[in-house]
Amino acid sequence: MISRTTLVVLITALLVSSAYSQGSGPEWTQIAKADQVLMGDYQGKWLNTPTKGYLRSNPKVCAQVINTGIGKYRINLLPDHNRRAALIYSGEATLQGDTIVLEDGDWSIRVAESGLTGSGKVGGQEAKFSLSRLRLGSPTLGAKPPKGSLILFDGSNFDQWEHEDGRAVTWALLEDGAMEVNSRFKNKSSTPPIGGDIYTKQSFKDLRFHMEFRYPVEPEQQGQLRGNSGLFFQGYEVQILNSYGLDGLWNELGALYKLSPPKVNAARPPLEWQTYDIIYRAPRYDGNQLKENARITVSLNGIVVQRDEELIHQTANGQLGRNKPAPKEAMPIRLQDHINRIQFRNIWAEEL
Structure with a gap:
């Protein structure tokens, strides 16, 4: 007979797999179980801490389990999520069966469905820790548009969007109410063309904007080839990239x-x-005289990551492109096709 606890674990794994399998490509449909149930955020406390010192007065400990390749992971231990706090420890781990295992000198860590446990030396003293899986999420998931806002995407159609050349949007419209990048790079020989950046049919200047997005795991990719896209206002880019566990550059x-x-x-x-x-x-x-540069405030997952920043030049890889004058006219909002199958939903804008 299956125990109640085992049944709950099985049902949870099934629901997680179902939730993550929505998509039109293998990036979403062929996902390792470890990336579904082990990768992510953890939080807990230090155990057997010294009677005095930092660990005693700061018992909380957090962890990130980050996919770095097929069957490869990095584990970060840090004092808090959502802060620029110095890492306590960072090390490389591998998937062994159903468990992510790290063995590195004084450090030993195991990540299983039951949680993350281990021990290591901090300040010359051994400390043990036990953490549980945590989903930090965002307080603005599902945010409703204010009255008078323009609904740019509600999951039902692409009526507010087009490609730069005026083509109807050729990205994927998913059953769960999201859109997904259908990349021109993966459809080079298609006639008529498939993929490419998409633009709102309406142009904007000052606005309040909300969007929800997610990126796949892509264990075979690294750096700027992982979960890359971009969100543009009058040509200025707010970056989208799989940056989980990175430095925040x-x-x-x-x-x-x-x-x-x-x-x-x-x-x-x-x-x-x-x-x-x-x-x-x-x-x-x-008139034709620029008096003030554009400014932007960006909140990512409810946390202000750019506060009233001045946009002193245009977004461009090369210096020459950054010398373009600040835009004077209203422009469409743009979502970038950068090869990765990023998903978007619940997009709206309120003109200010």
Whole structure:
């Protein structure tokens, strides 16, 4: 007879697998079980801590289990989530059966469905720890648009979007109410063309904006090839990238690309829905004379990662492109096709 606890675990795993399998490509449909049930955030307490010292007065400990390749992971121990706190420890781990295992000198860590446990030396003293899986999520998931807002995507159609050349959107419309990038790079020989960036049919200047998104695991990819897309206001890019467990640099999630790194890396693990809530203020002109650059405030998963930042140049890889003048006219909002099958949902904008 199956115990009640075992039955709950089986049902939970089935629900997790079902929730993560929505998509049109193998990035979403062929997912390792460890990436579904072991990868992600953990939180708990230090055990057998010294009678005095840092661990005694700061008993909370957090962890990130980050996929770095097929069957490969990095485990970060840190004092808090959502802060730029110095790592307590970071080490490489491997999947062994159903368990992620790390053995590194004084450090020994096991990650299983029951949680994350281990021990290591901190300040010259051995400390043990026990943590449980935690989904940090976002307080603005499912946020409703204010009265008078323009619903840019509600999961039912692409009526508010088009490709740059005026084509109807060729991205995938999923049954669960999301859209998914259908990349031009993966459909090079298609006639008529499939994929490419998409643009709102309406143009904007000042606005309040909400969007939900998620990226796949893609264990065979690294760096800028992992979960890459971009969100553009008048040509200025707010970066989208699988940045879970990374340093939070100027080209990672929450960054103003080539301009400003996020104040903190608030990226969630792959497969989990995340939110961008943004206030954008367009450049100010007096006739043809630029008086003020654009400014932007960006909240990622409810955490302010860019606060009233001045956009001092255009987004571009090369210096020449950054010398373009600040835009004067209203422009469409743009979502980038950068090869990865990013998903988006619940997109709306309120003109200010």
